[in-house]
Amino acid sequence: MEVIKIPMLLLLFVVVVFFSSNADGGAIGVNYGRIANNLPSATTVVQLLKSQGLDRVKVYDSDPAVLHALSGSGIKVTVNLPNELLSSAARRPSFAYSWVFKNVAAYHPATAIEAIAVGNEVFVDAHNTTGFLIPAMYNIHQALVKYNLHTAVKVSSPIALSALQNSYPSSAGSFRPNLIEPVFKPMLEFLRKTGSSLMVNVYPFFAYESNADVIPLDYALFRQNPGVVDAGNGLRYFSLFDAQIDAVFAAMSALKYDDVPVIVSETGWPSKGDKTEVGASVENAAAYNGNLVRRVLGGGGTPLRPKADLTVYLFALFNENKKVGPTSERNFGLFYPDQKKVYDIPLTAEGLKGLGDKTAPVSGGEQRMATASGETWCVAKEEAGKDKLQEGLDYACGEGGADCHPIQPGSTCFDPNTLEAHASFAFNSYFQKKGRAIGTCFFGGAAYIVTQKPKYGKCEFPFGS
Numbered sequence: 001m002e003v004i005k006i007p008m009l010l011l012l013f014v015v016v017v018f019f020s021s022n023a024d025g026g027a028i029g030v031n032y033g034r035i036a037n038n039l040p041s042a043t044t045v046v047q048l049l050k051s052q053g054l055d056r057v058k059v060y061d062s063d064p065a066v067l068h069a070l071s072g073s074g075i076k077v078t079v080n081l082p083n084e085l086l087s088s089a090a091r092r093p094s095f096a097y098s099w100v101f102k103n104v105a106a107y108h109p110a111t112a113i114e115a116i117a118v119g120n121e122v123f124v125d126a127h128n129t130t131g132f133l134i135p136a137m138y139n140i141h142q143a144l145v146k147y148n149l150h151t152a153v154k155v156s157s158p159i160a161l162s163a164l165q166n167s168y169p170s171s172a173g174s175f176r177p178n179l180i181e182p183v184f185k186p187m188l189e190f191l192r193k194t195g196s197s198l199m200v201n202v203y204p205f206f207a208y209e210s211n212a213d214v215i216p217l218d219y220a221l222f223r224q225n226p227g228v229v230d231a232g233n234g235l236r237y238f239s240l241f242d243a244q245i246d247a248v249f250a251a252m253s254a255l256k257y258d259d260v261p262v263i264v265s266e267t268g269w270p271s272k273g274d275k276t277e278v279g280a281s282v283e284n285a286a287a288y289n290g291n292l293v294r295r296v297l298g299g300g301g302t303p304l305r306p307k308a309d310l311t312v313y314l315f316a317l318f319n320e321n322k323k324v325g326p327t328s329e330r331n332f333g334l335f336y337p338d339q340k341k342v343y344d345i346p347l348t349a350e351g352l353k354g355l356g357d358k359t360a361p362v363s364g365g366e367q368r369m370a371t372a373s374g375e376t377w378c379v380a381k382e383e384a385g386k387d388k389l390q391e392g393l394d395y396a397c398g399e400g401g402a403d404c405h406p407i408q409p410g411s412t413c414f415d416p417n418t419l420e421a422h423a424s425f426a427f428n429s430y431f432q433k434k435g436r437a438i439g440t441c442f443f444g445g446a447a448y449i450v451t452q453k454p455k456y457g458k459c460e461f462p463f464g465s
Contacts, residue, residue, distance in 0.1 A: 029056025042069035171232030173247030201266035222291035378431035378441035392443030413459035
């Protein structure tokens with residue numbers, strides 16, 4: 001995790017190349033870092049993950065004890081090839097074959113390894129390993145092909161996005177010119193051909209910490225706020241998180257790679273920091289991560305890509321007492337080493353249900369989705385399938401209390417008489433009734449938020465409760 005002090009208009013990112021994932025709505029995973037001398041055993045950690053309903057984990061090596069412990073758990077795993085091995089993997093295909101055999105093939109499929117992170121933040125590596133990155137990725141992929149694992153296991157590479165030349169406004173996002181031809185174009189082409197994704201580590205905390213006098217805390221924590229309009233495309237952003245991701249989307253779009261998805265491989269907020277680390281507190285960490293989980297599991301993407309559901313990996317599972325740097329570096333964990341929670345937030349859709357209609361996992365208000373005109377609607381996701389749409393429709397019109405009279409036979413919105421149209425009306429009625437709050441346009445991944453007023457036949461969709 002690269003910490004950078006930045007001017008107000010330069011947002012902080014780290015990007016990771018990763019694989020395509022969850023098609024049924026947003027998903028939450030966690031980063032399992034182990035720079036500490038007081039953590040529980042890997043076997044105990046796996047039980048903790050399962051008890052929290054977490055089914056995705058990213059590690060920063062390929063430790064045998066961890067991979068053995070994860071065997072049979074059903075938890076999807078991302079392993080890492082460290083920077084110091086990049087030159088060997090790039091220059092010697094035989095090395096790549098051996099590494100994949102020992103660290104992936106030997107465990108798969110009992111341990112559900114789904115991705116290999118080749119290197120870590122290579123662009124900022126003091127050893128200047130950037131030139132080895134692309135050939136190493138290709139050789140690791142070819143090794144997967146050799147062992148017939150290339151469809152199950154994708155290749156990725158964590159990249160610090162000091163490689164963004166521009167990040168504000170989001171619509172002007174672009175990569176550094178000197179990295180476009182030698183790195184980003186071949187990398188994005190590789191991702192497209194192998195069905196992988198660009199993964200982004202997003203840390204609004206660092207941007208806020210450096211610019212607390214100009215960046216509103218509510219904007220950084222997904223709380224209710226007036227939003228910031230992007231002058232380039234007219235979209236209004238209600239969270240720094242979304243603005244950062246859309247800058248990456250814009251940079252990819254400029255290179256004609258709109259079809260490559262993005263996954264957030266790291267994001268978090270520290271529960272403690274030095275006196276100079278503005279905003280580092282238990283309350284703010286709980287607000288950020290809790291509201292983030294609600295926002296992700298609520299379905300839908302960013303203002304620039306509203307249909308692109310997000311998979312997000314929280315940083316990190318534990319506070320790590322041997323990490324160097326300011327106090328915050330040792331306090332990003334969701335749990336203490338004794339497995340007690342640093343703060344209590346839901347991590348699953350089931351956990352969110354237990355919150356009922358509370359405005360957020362913690363106090364301080366909640367984000368409401370809107371365009372520059374302040375209007376958003378919730379509609380059915382056809383590809384979710386008939387069963388999910390029907391289940392969501394039954395809930396919305398029943399326990400959810402949506403106004404479903406207009407879609408009854410003979411009423412104004414009965415036609416078109418399709419499941420998608422009726423579900424969309426019911427979902428939107430529920431969404432508007434709940435004040436367009438994050439998490440109220442989900443329905444098990446069967447719905448998403450749109451910024452253009454939907455219309456089915458002559459049926460008018462209402463806006464506002």
